[in-house]
Structures are given as C-alpha cells and as structure tokens.
Amino acid sequence: MAIPRPQSSQSPSSRLEGILADTDRIEELSDSDGDYEDMGTATEEEQANIAYLESVRIPIQDQLQTDSSKVQNETLQAVLPFLEGNPNDFPLNIFGIPQLQRMKHIAFLKQTLGDYPSAFAMMDASRPWLVYWSLQGMSVLGHDISEYRERVAHTFSLAQHPTGGHGGGYGQLPHLAATYAAVLSIVMVGGAEAYESINRKTMWHYLGQMKQADGGFTMADGGEEDIRGAFCALVIMSLLHIPLELPPDAPARKSGLTSFTDGLGEWISKCQSFDGGMSAAPGNEAHGAYAFCGLGCLSIIGPPKETLNKYLDMMTLIHWLSARQCSPEGGYNGRTNKLVDGCYSHWVGGCWSILEAAIDGQDIWNRSALSRYILSAAQAKKGGLIDKPGKRADAYHTCYNLAGLSAAQHKYVYEADVQTELGGGELDAPYYWKAEGLFEDERVWGSDDVVGEVHPIFVVPFKAVHECRSYFDSKEGF
Numbered sequence: 001m002a003i004p005r006p007q008s009s010q011s012p013s014s015r016l017e018g019i020l021a022d023t024d025r026i027e028e029l030s031d032s033d034g035d036y037e038d039m040g041t042a043t044e045e046e047q048a049n050i051a052y053l054e055s056v057r058i059p060i061q062d063q064l065q066t067d068s069s070k071v072q073n074e075t076l077q078a079v080l081p082f083l084e085g086n087p088n089d090f091p092l093n094i095f096g097i098p099q100l101q102r103m104k105h106i107a108f109l110k111q112t113l114g115d116y117p118s119a120f121a122m123m124d125a126s127r128p129w130l131v132y133w134s135l136q137g138m139s140v141l142g143h144d145i146s147e148y149r150e151r152v153a154h155t156f157s158l159a160q161h162p163t164g165g166h167g168g169g170y171g172q173l174p175h176l177a178a179t180y181a182a183v184l185s186i187v188m189v190g191g192a193e194a195y196e197s198i199n200r201k202t203m204w205h206y207l208g209q210m211k212q213a214d215g216g217f218t219m220a221d222g223g224e225e226d227i228r229g230a231f232c233a234l235v236i237m238s239l240l241h242i243p244l245e246l247p248p249d250a251p252a253r254k255s256g257l258t259s260f261t262d263g264l265g266e267w268i269s270k271c272q273s274f275d276g277g278m279s280a281a282p283g284n285e286a287h288g289a290y291a292f293c294g295l296g297c298l299s300i301i302g303p304p305k306e307t308l309n310k311y312l313d314m315m316t317l318i319h320w321l322s323a324r325q326c327s328p329e330g331g332y333n334g335r336t337n338k339l340v341d342g343c344y345s346h347w348v349g350g351c352w353s354i355l356e357a358a359i360d361g362q363d364i365w366n367r368s369a370l371s372r373y374i375l376s377a378a379q380a381k382k383g384g385l386i387d388k389p390g391k392r393a394d395a396y397h398t399c400y401n402l403a404g405l406s407a408a409q410h411k412y413v414y415e416a417d418v419q420t421e422l423g424g425g426e427l428d429a430p431y432y433w434k435a436e437g438l439f440e441d442e443r444v445w446g447s448d449d450v451v452g453e454v455h456p457i458f459v460v461p462f463k464a465v466h467e468c469r470s471y472f473d474s475k476e477g478f
C-alpha cells in the first residue's frame with residue numbers, strides 16, 4: 001500500500017485490476033512457463049545481461065521454504081526472462097536494454113484521462129489521483145499537457161468543498177490525499193485561472209482542522225492520523241504559500257499549538273521504526289512510501305541536512321532503504337520480505353536525492369540496477385508501466401516508475417546558497433533544489449531513454465513548482 005490510498009482499504013491500482021475485464025485492458029504478456037522456451041541461441045545482448053545477472057545474484061539462500069520465499073521465487077522466475085532477454089520485442093538501446101517506449105506510454109496515459117467504463121464509478125473518489133498520475137507521467141515523458149488546463153481547473157473547482165480542501169469527486173467530503181493530488185494537478189497545468197480555482201482561505205481553515213495536538217495531521221475530519229497527512233499538508237502549504245500560523249478555529253490551539261509545524265518534526269521522528277525505516281504512524285511497520293512522505297515532509301520544514309539529521313537516525317535509515325533494492329531484479333520492494341514492484345522505483349528511489357543532500361553523499365544507491373528493472377521489466381508491451389511482469393499497466397505504476405527513472409538518470413542537488421527569489425522564509429526549503437545534469441557512470445539508458453526532470457519533493461516539473469510559488473508569493477493575504 002502506497003501513499004495514494006483512497007477512502008477505501010484497497011489501492012486504486014488493485015481495484016483497477018479487479019474491475020476491468022481483460023478485453024477492456026491493454027493486454028499484458030503471460031508470465032507462464034514455456035513462453036520463452038526454444039528461443040534459440042542467446043544473442044550478444046542477452047549473454048551480457050545474463051552475465052550481469054549472475055554477477056549480482058545473492059549466492060546464499062535460506063533453505064527454509066515459506067510462503068514468502070515461494071512467492072519470491074515465483075516472482076524471480078517471472079521477472080528474469082525480461083532481464084535476460086527481450087520478450088516484448090522492444091527495440092534495444094546501445095546497452096542492449098529495451099528503449100523507453102515513450103510514444104506508447106503517452107498514448108496509454110491519454111487513454112487514462114479519457115472516459116471510463118461504468119464499473120469505474122467506484123473509483124470516483126480517486127479522480128484527482130487518476131488526473132495527477134496521468135499528467136505527471138505525460139510531463140516527464142516530455143508531452144505538453146497545456147491542453148488539459150481548462151479541464152483540470154473546471155474539475156477541481158467543482159471537487160472543492162465549501163469548507164475547504166478537495167473531495168475525490170463532486171459533492172464528496174474533503175480528504176488530504178485527494179486535495180494533494182488535486183493541488184499538484186493544478187500546479188502542473190498552471191495559469192491564473194487554475195491557481196485561482198483554489199480557495200486558499202478555506203484551505204487554511206481545512207488544514208487547521210487536520211492538525212493534531214501531538215504535532216501530526218489526520219487525512220480527513222475524524223480520519224486516521226498518519227505520515228501521509230503530514231506530507232500532503234506541508235506540500236499544499238508550501239506550494240500555495242498558506243500562512244504557517246494555525247487558524248483561530250484549529251482544535252490544536254486548545255493544546256497550546258500556534259503553528260502548523262509545532263511538534264511536527266518530533267512526530268515524524270517517532271515514525272522511524274526499530275529497523276530504521278519509516279512507518280505510517282508511531283509503532284507501525286516500516287514502508288517505502290511512508291519513508292518518502294517522512295523525508296519529503298522534513299525537507300519542507302527545513303533544509304534536509306538540518307531536519308533529517310535532527311529527527312532521524314540516518315545510518316539505520318540508509319541501511320533499511322538500501323535493503324529494499326532487490327537483487328538480482330534491481331527494482332525496489334516496499335517492505336521487508338516483500339516483492340519487487342515498479343511503484344517503489346519512486347517511493348524508495350525518490351528518497352535518495354533527499355538523503356544525499358542530508359549527508360553530502362553522492363551515488364549511494366544503485367541507479368543502473370533500478371533503470372534496468374524499469375526499462376526491461378516494467379514496460380508493458382502496448383504502453384504504460386507496471387508493477388512487475390504479468391501485471392497490467394495503470395496510471396499509478398506508470399507515473400511512479402517514470403519518476404524513479406528520473407531519479408536514477410538526473411542528479412538532483414540541494415543548494416543552500418543558490419539564488420532563489422521564492423519563499424519569503426516560510427516553508428521555502430524545497431525551492432533550493434536544482435537539477436545538475438545527468439548521471440553518466442554505468443548508465444544503461446541511451447539518450448532517447450532519458451525522461452524529464454522531476455522536483456524531488458513535489459514530484460511535478462521544476463518549472464511548475466516555481467511558477468506556482470511565485471504566483472502566490474506575489475499575492476498579499478488570501
């Protein structure tokens with residue numbers, strides 16, 4: 001389960017799979033045995049890939065068979081043909097790795113912004129997510145999304161609740177996850193009309209209702225308090241330049257809190273688990289998506305070097321995150337003893353730039369292995385990206401595989417002394433990030449496989465981030 005948990009116990013992507021008949025969906029390759037037998041002699045590229053996989057295979061295996069070890073073995077068998085060869089018959093780049101199927105992915109994402117069959121009515125509460133994933137995916141692929149500007153402004157002005165924040169669909173109660181995705185969609189399409197569709201004053205009051213006496217945030221009125229709430233609230237506040245002072249009607253004021261950031265770093269600190277990872281709430285199991293939310297939130301409160309080192313145990317965190325990268329698959333899993341999944345290319349892969357900024361480190365993770373997994377095993381034959389071979393493409397996995405690929409290809413650095421006209425002091429730390437060219441060592445992608453720059457905290461294009469914040473910086477009051 002990752003951050004975009006809608007108001008239901010199932011993830012949108014798993015529900016998408018459940019409700020779509022095979023005929024409605026882009027066909028996915030079968031992962032059954034035998035499909036790749038009798039393929040003839042291995043090509044030169046395949047021999048090189050096989051040699052690579054052998055070199056990174058973990059030689060020691062526990063002989064004890066468990067449900068987890070069985071499903072891990074099955075997963076490896078499903079993934080390996082894609083890492084060794086080229087079952088999708090994609091054109092290969094100069095490194096013998098499948099090229100990024102840019103045009104197919106753009107076409108797939110255009111579809112995900114189109115009409116849906118009636119069975120999708122149950123996904124209505126996730127509408128902002130479908131829009132965000134699709135637009136962000138298209139942006140990072142270099143597609144101009146300005147044609148969606150009016151639709152986005154219109155959709156989210158109707159999904160905005162009179163008391164502040166956005167619901168998943170029209171007439172629905174506000175929810176921080178829906179509000180986060182709606183705001184990011186608006187930020188991406190940009191323009192005064194879209195920005196002005198947001199009522200920042202009611203948003204301030206709504207966020208004030210979410211702030212809790214212990215420093216954290218709930219996802220909805222009376223809903224669960226977790227680290228997604230803290231991250232989503234801070235993202236919204238920073239981009240829209242919402243005042244840091246709690247509104248007079250915020251319940252947390254009764255406990256003596258006056259600012260949105262009161263007790264927040266301390267609360268996030270309690271979400272670090274015994275094994276070094278980050279969990280949804282104090283005492284829970286560590287999870288990759290919550291790690292990104294925690295690191296992202298701390299990096300909005302202040303410079304990562306300050307806040308991460310102050311509130312987190314960095315060595316165990318780095319150890320836990322490193323252990324999420326599966327070998328020989330190269331992609332990430334989200335939790336200990338779980339399976340590789342393309343969406344963690346971002347949830348875990350996206351943590352590294354933030355960590356590197358906090359420890360002045362460089363290249364402390366294996367970018368090549370992740371890129372190899374994304375390009376070889378996570379591209380669906382007919383477009384869109386996937387969790388793992390055998391799964392169907394969806395906008396969620398497309399968005400986050402591509403964000404992970406961007407993190408692997410680009411160097412994102414935090415420059416405390418960079419000149420920024422943005423911020424005016426409040427929650428301005430995210431505006432010191434810049435993209436500093438491409439990672440060149442041991443790369444496995446060709447120049448046609450390079451995706452766009454993605455802001456490491458907001459996960460939308462840099463340009464959109466800067467335009468939005470400068471728009472609201474220039475406004476006096478609400």
Ligand SMILES: [Zn+2]
Binds near residue numbers: 341342343344387397
């Ligand atoms: Zn996933």
